[in-house]
Amino acid sequence: MIAMQLDVLFACDARGRLVATRDPEPRPAPRVFLGRSAEGNVWAVRTDVDAATCAAIERLCAAEPVMGMFREDAGPRCRDGVIELLSQCAPIEAEWRGPAFVLPVDPPDDARAREASFASEAAWRPVFPWLGEHFEALAPVVIAFDGGQPAAVCHAPRGCTASAAEAGVETLAAHRGRGLATAAVACWARAVQRSGRVALYSTSWENAASRAVARRLSARLYGEDWHVR
Secondary structure (H helix, E strand, C coil), X not given: CHHHHHHHHEEECCCCCEEEECCCCCCECCCEEEEEECCCCEEEEECXXXXXXXXXXXXXXXXXXXXXXXXXXXXXXXXXXXXXXXXXXXXXXCEEEEEEEECCCCCCCCCCEEECCHHHHHHHCCCCHHHHHHHHHHCCCEEEEECCEEEEXXXXXCCECCCEEECEEEECHXXXXXXXXXXXXXXXXXXXXXXXXXXXXXXXCCCHHHHHHHHHCCCEEEEEEEEEC
């Protein structure tokens, strides 16, 4: 599962080194990604990290134990070593860590959320105009409505691979706290599953609202992502 997620999130070169994100307009990949799961760990280093540093980082990641329980206060054991190696090359720009979930099969239906199409753009473009430019690349796209107004959107920000897609969800500030994100993610998961793909969901440990969506949908916590820029 964690290897499937790595493939969804990032493009890699022939050596398995990170190149960029899989967004429609790709962004630089982190210098190191480590995904931990009960089934095993996966890691990748960005293509511009020098060979000696890359080899040292990969040795640390390879020694990282497989774990079945993931908590906000229990990061990777290799963290300090990886940070030290990267800091010798360039200052650390950012560090991110958070839980990774797989969404349940056939989650609850909520009539407020429905799959959108480009043909239905009149219903969503005034509120989510950015969807229009890359709609097909972000599909499936789901809109949740509040009193007939578009209020939340769930899509596949990194697109879909042959096996999986990962959710990205946003609720407009005026409509938060009404379960619309949960409704949108559930509808999106059903659309992904109809295509034969696994529906994934991840967030940061600090994002309590996003973690609450996973909890309400009984999503299964299967691992943790950690990456450093």
